[in-house]
Amino acid sequence: MAAIELNGVTKRFEDDGGVLDTLVPSSETDVVTAVNDLSFSVESGEVFGFLGPNGAGKSTTINMLLDFVRPTSGSVRVLGHDAQTESVAVRRRTGVLPEGYDVYDRLTGREHVEFAIESKEADDDPDELLARVGLDPEAAERRAGGYSKGMAQRLALAMALAGSPDLLILDEPSSGLDPAGAREMREIVREEADRGATVFFSSHVLGQVEAVCDRVGIMREGELIAEDSIESLRDRMEAEAMLRLDVEGDVDVDAVLAVDGVSSVETGDGRLVVACTDSAKTGVIDAVESTGATVADFETDSASLEDIFLAYTEDEKQEVTA
Numbered sequence: 001m002a003a004i005e006l007n008g009v010t011k012r013f014e015d016d017g018g019v020l021d022t023l024v025p026s027s028e029t030d031v032v033t034a035v036n037d038l039s040f041s042v043e044s045g046e047v048f049g050f051l052g053p054n055g056a057g058k059s060t061t062i063n064m065l066l067d068f069v070r071p072t073s074g075s076v077r078v079l080g081h082d083a084q085t086e087s088v089a090v091r092r093r094t095g096v097l098p099e100g101y102d103v104y105d106r107l108t109g110r111e112h113v114e115f116a117i118e119s120k121e122a123d124d125d126p127d128e129l130l131a132r133v134g135l136d137p138e139a140a141e142r143r144a145g146g147y148s149k150g151m152a153q154r155l156a157l158a159m160a161l162a163g164s165p166d167l168l169i170l171d172e173p174s175s176g177l178d179p180a181g182a183r184e185m186r187e188i189v190r191e192e193a194d195r196g197a198t199v200f201f202s203s204h205v206l207g208q209v210e211a212v213c214d215r216v217g218i219m220r221e222g223e224l225i226a227e228d229s230i231e232s233l234r235d236r237m238e239a240e241a242m243l244r245l246d247v248e249g250d251v252d253v254d255a256v257l258a259v260d261g262v263s264s265v266e267t268g269d270g271r272l273v274v275a276c277t278d279s280a281k282t283g284v285i286d287a288v289e290s291t292g293a294t295v296a297d298f299e300t301d302s303a304s305l306e307d308i309f310l311a312y313t314e315d316e317k318q319e320v321t322a
């Protein structure tokens with residue numbers, strides 16, 4: 001069964017510059033299409049990474065899953081329920097870690113978790129949840145107003161885990177976490193997936209996504225431009241690789257960019273970094289040498305999720321000069 005199902009979802013915001021809608025003739029309002037005819041689904045038990053540059057429409061999509069924002073058109077179903085008409089049922093079975101969660105200054109960490117357990121009508125042991133996210137008993141008894149960013153993030157994760165939700169929506173979960181915290185968070189995501197929960201994971205930290213997600217979706221300008229496992233995306237890019245060359249002499253960058261399979265060239269200090277398909281590597285070296293430069297040395301890396309992300313979200317061919 002699909003845990004999340006979007007069908008032809010569009011969301012337009014009317015930007016009236018802060019003036020009430022009724023006072024502004026419709027011709028003077030700018031319409032922002034945050035999400036455009038979006039359709040995709042996430043299967044039960046999947047860990048799905050939701051990626052995209054700033055303003056791509058990720059938060060708007062997450063807000064529509066939770067009925068904080070209503071689509072202009074299209075349908076959103078979550079855990080088999082209509083996200084609009086059955087939002088209470090959706091929220092009861094969903095744990096959310098919102099981006100930049102604001103703690104209640106006067107409540108202790110423990111009180112936050114107790115509140116989350118009560119609102120889910122669950123019977124978790126608050127101390128167990130706090131220990132699971134690495135908040136020790138002494139910290140849990142302190143008011144959350146004095147928590148560091150990472151502690152507040154751990155607390156928000158404990159609250160999201162209350163009631164063993166069927167769906168976890170994590171928006172930038174590693175924000176504010178130190179490397180150990182980020183690793184613990186990844187372990188929790190895997191444990192949750194192992195017990196059968198679906199995890200919808202939005203992040204800019206591509207290493208985190210690569211480490212935990214079964215599949216990723218990449219948003220750009222309100223549309224899903226890629227949706228697959230990282231392995232398949234890598235294959236579909238014809239195994240885009242980074243080729244680093246040490247060169248002597250002047251390189252004609254345009255000649256390198258013109259090679260079939262080259263998507264970007266970076267130059268500086270006798271180094272040339274070329275993003276290209278595996279099969280284009282020989283052509284790149286030939287192009288460098290055909291213009292009189294010599295390749296002194298070279299090395300290659302296969303595509304990371306970051307390379308894949310950039311290839312999908314940046315404009316076609318580009319030249320970057322350091």
Ligand SMILES: Nc1ncnc2c1ncn2[C@@H]1O[C@H](COP(=O)(O)OP(=O)(O)OP(=O)(O)O)[C@@H](O)[C@H]1O
Pocket residue numbers: 013014015032033034052053054055056057058059060061
């Ligand atoms: N309430 C709103 N009113 C007007 N425009 C909005 C509103 N919310 C979002 N937008 C616009 O919709 C577009 C998508 O925004 P959204 O916040 O969904 O992107 P995002 O992918 O979550 O970005 P980020 O990675 O920066 O959080 C942006 O152009 C944004 O300005």
